[in-house]
Amino acid sequence: MYLSSRLDFCQMRRMDGFCLHYLLMILLIRSGDVESNPGPDRNVSEKEFLRLSKKIDPSFYKDVGINLDISRAELEQINERSQNASDALLTVFTRWRDKQPQGTDIRALLAEELESSGLEALSGELLAGNLVPRKIQVLLTETRNVSEKEFLKLSKKIDPSFYKEVGINLDISIAELGQIKERSQNASDALMTVFTRWRDKQPTGTDIRALLAEELERSGLEALSGILVPKHTDKTTSSPSSPNTSTSTTTTPNTAAAASTTTCTPQEGLLPSTTDFDDILVTVAKRVHKESEIDTLGKKLGFTQGDTYRYIATNNKTQSVTYVGTLQMLRDWRDGQISSTEQGALKTALELSGQIRLADDLFPSS
Numbered sequence: 001m002y003l004s005s006r007l008d009f010c011q012m013r014r015m016d017g018f019c020l021h022y023l024l025m026i027l028l029i030r031s032g033d034v035e036s037n038p039g040p041d042r043n044v045s046e047k048e049f050l051r052l053s054k055k056i057d058p059s060f061y062k063d064v065g066i067n068l069d070i071s072r073a074e075l076e077q078i079n080e081r082s083q084n085a086s087d088a089l090l091t092v093f094t095r096w097r098d099k100q101p102q103g104t105d106i107r108a109l110l111a112e113e114l115e116s117s118g119l120e121a122l123s124g125e126l127l128a129g130n131l132v133p134r135k136i137q138v139l140l141t142e143t144r145n146v147s148e149k150e151f152l153k154l155s156k157k158i159d160p161s162f163y164k165e166v167g168i169n170l171d172i173s174i175a176e177l178g179q180i181k182e183r184s185q186n187a188s189d190a191l192m193t194v195f196t197r198w199r200d201k202q203p204t205g206t207d208i209r210a211l212l213a214e215e216l217e218r219s220g221l222e223a224l225s226g227i228l229v230p231k232h233t234d235k236t237t238s239s240p241s242s243p244n245t246s247t248s249t250t251t252t253p254n255t256a257a258a259a260s261t262t263t264c265t266p267q268e269g270l271l272p273s274t275t276d277f278d279d280i281l282v283t284v285a286k287r288v289h290k291e292s293e294i295d296t297l298g299k300k301l302g303f304t305q306g307d308t309y310r311y312i313a314t315n316n317k318t319q320s321v322t323y324v325g326t327l328q329m330l331r332d333w334r335d336g337q338i339s340s341t342e343q344g345a346l347k348t349a350l351e352l353s354g355q356i357r358l359a360d361d362l363f364p365s366s
Contacts, residue, residue: 057306058085144209160187285327
């Protein structure tokens with residue numbers, strides 16, 4: 001009845017293009033070929049694969065690979081040819097994806113295999129689509145572009161081991177990254193192509209500088225991100241009591257402790273300190289620099305060994321040892337604390353991990 005009435009309507013209109021399109025949609029909906037609410041993409045982006053590979057502890061590599069029907073021999077070959085465990089897992093994911101028949105619900109199937117591997121939390125994140133934060137495109141009346149000279153400097157400063165991660169974060173597919181690399185003279189030349197190709201894909205009015213800085217930071221290149229978009233912290237100064245009184249910088253125990261030397265390379269582009277307590281966290285990150293010390297402190301703060309391993313790995317991602325991973329660990333811990341008790345909790349953790357002197361410097365007894 002419903003369909004015949006629509007046919008009568010279309011006969012009156014002599015079956016013009018609108019009617020043909022209208023009838024086709026009705027037939028598709030009635031046959032079940034069109035979802036009224038299609039929901040999220042059932043595929044998994046390479047950016048999501050990258051996030052997964054970084055979140056999974058290396059000890060799960062074989063379990064995940066075998067559950068994804070990758071043989072032990074192939075897993076060993078992948079591992080040998082990869083830069084690190086994360087890179088190996090990324091290859092496992094994409095190789096498994098490419099073997100699936102067309103129409104496979106990649107997201108649901110991968111989530112199921114992650115759960116089978118004992119990674120229930122990541123399985124849930126994948127199904128919910130929460131692995132990659134949704135970005136709000138920044139549009140300005142005056143575009144902040146990045147010159148090709150700046151792209152060139154960046155490409156020369158970035159270690160080649162970051163090539164794939166930077167490219168994926170800039171939404172360049174792994175296949176395209178491989179093609180670019182093959183056609184380039186060297187890693188720097190390949191990165192230059194990645195940057196310019198990504199830039200050319202952005203809509204008019206995009207804040208290229210801010211967006212690129214965000215993706216570099218996401219790739220673990222906080223220092224270079226800070227070069228693109230410098231992050232400043234305000235200095236606290238005492239107000240002069242009279243015109244003849246000079247302005248002086250107020251020194252607190254926290255800032256004094258932060259000035260102490262460390263074997264880690266100073267980092268440009270770290271997230272700006274938003275509170276006095278964040279200054280303390282920066283100081284701790286600088287002074288607790290041995291891997292064994294970071295591991296011990298991480299455990300006292302409630303992190304698993306796998307968690308601390310990932311934070312330490314972040315410190316070692318570049319040729320120079322940094323404290324970026326340690327600082328991230330401390331900030332992640334702080335996010336679960338209550339502001340009224342966080343200082344006492346940190347002092348206790350420092351003391352329990354053997355950092356008595358540091359605890360006394362940061363939290364002197366009254």
